[in-house]
Amino acid sequence: MSLKPKSRGRAGVQAERGGGGEEAPSTSRGPGGAASQGGRRAEAPSAPGPRSQKQLELKVAELVQFLLIKDQRKIPIRRTDILRHVVGDYKDVLPELLRRAAERLEYVFGYRLVELEPRSNTYILVNTLEPVEEDAEMRGDQGTPTTGLLMIVLGLIFMKGNSIKETEVWDFLRRLGVHPTKKHLIFGDPKKLITEDFVRQRYLEYRRIPHTDPVDYELQWGPRTNLETSKMKVLKFVAKVHNQDPKDWPAQYCEALAEEEARARPQTGVAAPTPAPSS
Amino acid sequence: MQGSTRRMGVMTDVHRRFLQLLMTHGVLEEWDVQRLQKHCYKVHDRNATVEKLEDFINNINSVLESLYIEIKKGVTEDDGRPIYALVNLATTSISKMASDFAENELDLFRKALELIIDSETGFASSTNILNLVDQLKGKKMRKKEAEHVLQKFVQNKWLIEKEGEFTLHGRAILEMEQYIRETYPDAVKVCTICHSLLIQGQSCETCGIRMHLPCVAKYFQSNSEPRCPHCNDYWPHEIPEVFDPEKEREAGISKSNKRSSRSRQH
Numbered sequence: 001m002s003l004k005p006k007s008r009g010r011a012g013v014q015a016e017r018g019g020g021g022e023e024a025p026s027t028s029r030g031p032g033g034a035a036s037q038g039g040r041r042a043e044a045p046s047a048p049g050p051r052s053q054k055q056l057e058l059k060v061a062e063l064v065q066f067l068l069i070k071d072q073r074k075i076p077i078r079r080t081d082i083l084r085h086v087v088g089d090y091k092d093v094l095p096e097l098l099r100r101a102a103e104r105l106e107y108v109f110g111y112r113l114v115e116l117e118p119r120s121n122t123y124i125l126v127n128t129l130e131p132v133e134e135d136a137e138m139r140g141d142q143g144t145p146t147t148g149l150l151m152i153v154l155g156l157i158f159m160k161g162n163s164i165k166e167t168e169v170w171d172f173l174r175r176l177g178v179h180p181t182k183k184h185l186i187f188g189d190p191k192k193l194i195t196e197d198f199v200r201q202r203y204l205e206y207r208r209i210p211h212t213d214p215v216d217y218e219l220q221w222g223p224r225t226n227l228e229t230s231k232m233k234v235l236k237f238v239a240k241v242h243n244q245d246p247k248d249w250p251a252q253y254c255e256a257l258a259e260e261e262a263r264a265r266p267q268t269g270v271a272a273p274t275p276a277p278s279s
Numbered sequence: 280m281q282g283s284t285r286r287m288g289v290m291t292d293v294h295r296r297f298l299q300l301l302m303t304h305g306v307l308e309e310w311d312v313q314r315l316q317k318h319c320y321k322v323h324d325r326n327a328t329v330e331k332l333e334d335f336i337n338n339i340n341s342v343l344e345s346l347y348i349e350i351k352k353g354v355t356e357d358d359g360r361p362i363y364a365l366v367n368l369a370t371t372s373i374s375k376m377a378s379d380f381a382e383n384e385l386d387l388f389r390k391a392l393e394l395i396i397d398s399e400t401g402f403a404s405s406t407n408i409l410n411l412v413d414q415l416k417g418k419k420m421r422k423k424e425a426e427h428v429l430q431k432f433v434q435n436k437w438l439i440e441k442e443g444e445f446t447l448h449g450r451a452i453l454e455m456e457q458y459i460r461e462t463y464p465d466a467v468k469v470c471t472i473c474h475s476l477l478i479q480g481q482s483c484e485t486c487g488i489r490m491h492l493p494c495v496a497k498y499f500q501s502n503s504e505p506r507c508p509h510c511n512d513y514w515p516h517e518i519p520e521v522f523d524p525e526k527e528r529e530a531g532i533s534k535s536n537k538r539s540s541r542s543r544q545h
Contacts, residue, residue: 058369061347065367068302069378108342109302110295129296132322138315140304 051093056100059093062086063101067113071125074201076224079121116202116223124202126227149178149187150198155238157204157219158231159252165209166217169194194219230263231256288338292323298339301350302365305436306450309352309361310524336363353453356401356446356479357439359493359522364453375454376437382417384428388437390414391429395446396459396466401479402444405429447478470494471508486510496521 051059066086070077087094102113111125156172157164170180178184180191187193195217198204202224209216232246235256239246247253296319301307307315313332320329330338340349347369353362367375376385390411394403408429409422420428429445432438436450447455456476460467470477472494482489488509490498496519499505505514 057345058347061345061369064346065348104346108290108295108346109298110292111299127299129292129299134318134322135296135300138300138318140300140307 051090056090056093056097059087059090059097060100060104063097064104067101067105067123067125068109068111071111074124074224076116076122076124076202079123114227116227120223124224124227146187146193146197149190149193150203151234151237152176153194153198153204153219154221154225154229154234155241157221158234159238159249163218163220166195166206166219169219198222231259287344288341290339290342293319293327294335294339294342296322297335298365301363306362306364306448306453309363310528312363351453353449354491354493354522355449356452356477356491356493358519359496361522362449362453364450366454379435380428380431383415383420384431386416387412387420387425387428388432391432391438391445392447392451392455392459393463393466395478396463396468400444401477402441402446405443405445408445452476452478472498481514481516483507483510483512484515485512492519493522495519 063082063086066082067077070081082098083091083094087097090097098113105111105113105125106128110128112128113123114126116122116124152173153169156169160168173179173190178187178190184190194204195206199206199222202222204222204225205220207218207220209218231252235246235249235252239248242248246256297316300315300319301312304311309332316332316335317329320327329335336350336352343349348365348367350363351366353364354360355362376388380388387408391403391408394407394411395401405426409425412420412422412425429438429440433440433445433448436448438445438451439448459476468477468480468489469475470480470491471488472490475491477489477491480489480491481495486507486509488507495514495516498508499514499518500521502518505518506512507514
């Protein structure tokens with residue numbers, strides 16, 4: 001049964017949501033979710049006519065859920081994935097859907113939908129609420145124990161002038177009992193975490209240094225780090241670990257301060273997703 | 280259940296943090312939900328009076344309405360504990376699971392679900408489920424693997440395991456009741472008292488009507504001669520106690536002790 005693009009006068013289906021809606025429940029073609037009897041209806045066939053408010057609402061709802069689920073894994077969400085898994089026939093109104101989804105995500109959940117890098121067509125959710133220590137006890141998913149390791153690496157990178165060689169990272173971490181080749185009780189496989197997982201999640205950038213023998217790599221902050229935290233926050237973390245004051249590192253402190261001032265100045269449209277007119 | 284009051288609530292950071300943290304749990308018991316609520320107030324609005332949980336949640340739900348999700352309250356079938364889960368209203372399917380499981384795993388769940396619904400007790404044996412492994416859609420799955428997948432379902436609170444048999448977790452019932460009723464309308468059992476989906480319960484041996492254990496507890500509370508509400512025959516089963524959160528808190532000195540004794544059921 002196909003969903004006819006409905007105009008006004010939806011024959012009073014408005015209020016009835018729970019009971020077997022004639023208004024087609026959405027057709028989320030999520031991974032492995034295609035097979036089910038009963039509730040699913042096919043999308044509108046050929047030309048997408050005007051969509052009803054309710055149809056758009058349903059699509060936005062699907063999109064919001066999709067973004068929430070994807071972000072839970074800290075995988076940046078690609079526009080192409082959005083098109084393929086959620087938007088489909090509603091491609092023409094993608095900018096509108098994204099705009100509404102972003103508004104709902106921020107108002108309802110406190111997550112800002114942000115493009116990872118300008119024109120990258122990849123998005124992440126940035127939490128507008130500050131994490132608080134006691135949150136950890138309230139969570140159902142143990143958060144990410146690997147955050148500690150990430151913070152240490154971010155700290156190392158920043159203190160070393162925003163770039164560090166991989167060999168230097170391991171020199172440091174070995175002293176903490178974290179080795180690239182040994183399984184770690186908390187972090188599991190630290191080498192994989194640092195050089196693969198954190199990179200894929202865009203917390204770190206990992207690049208080969210040319211003409212090095214044996215091959216060495218350099219690590220820098222990734223775009224997600226820049227969006228989710230700040231030099232000042234990381235400096236404060238490092239200071240806390242050493243039981244000192246951030247000002248004890250004047251060079252880094254100045255740099256962190258400069259970044260704060262730059263951010264405080266009105267942005268030139270970095271935050272909101274600005275999808276290109278032609279997808 | 281909820282009146283269609285279009286009067287939209289207002290979200291503050293208290294509500295947002297609550298939602299964010301609630302989403303990290305598939306399902307949460309009422310006591311923990313209250314703790315969570317208090318925590319969020321503490322972080323954002325120390326001096327405010329903590330709103331009654333029901334009103335707090337209704338407020339959030341009125342905002343969630345436009346996203347076709349809601350915080351739904353239910354009750355565990357075995358001991359009547361109130362539980363909460365964030366459920367999807369728009370899609371009538373097992374879509375919430377779809378993002379965490381592969382096609383063959385979802386099909387295994389569907390098979391287990393069917394066995395559970397068809398069963399007399401609401402439980403399906405591990406053996407019977409595993410015997411269906413050859414019929415699964417998607418990538419071929421061996422019995423050993425299927426055992427692991429079943430455990431994954433238990434860990435993620437879709438199924439409960441009791442002595443080698445599986446039934447639906449309260450979470451699954453909350454999330455999928457509508458889907459189940461639409462997909463298996465003939466096989467589905469319903470409680471005579473509350474008219475909701477019934478997986479586990481007690482039944483009258485004479486006329487066959489069924490009731491949830493917590494519904495039995497409430498209906499026959501302080502009734503020394505329990506009789507079937509339908510045919511008036513003696514009710515032959517043991518009447519469970521009504522769940523009392525206060526008694527629970529006093530008895531359980533450390534919640535973790537309670538949890539370990541309940542781990543079989545949850």
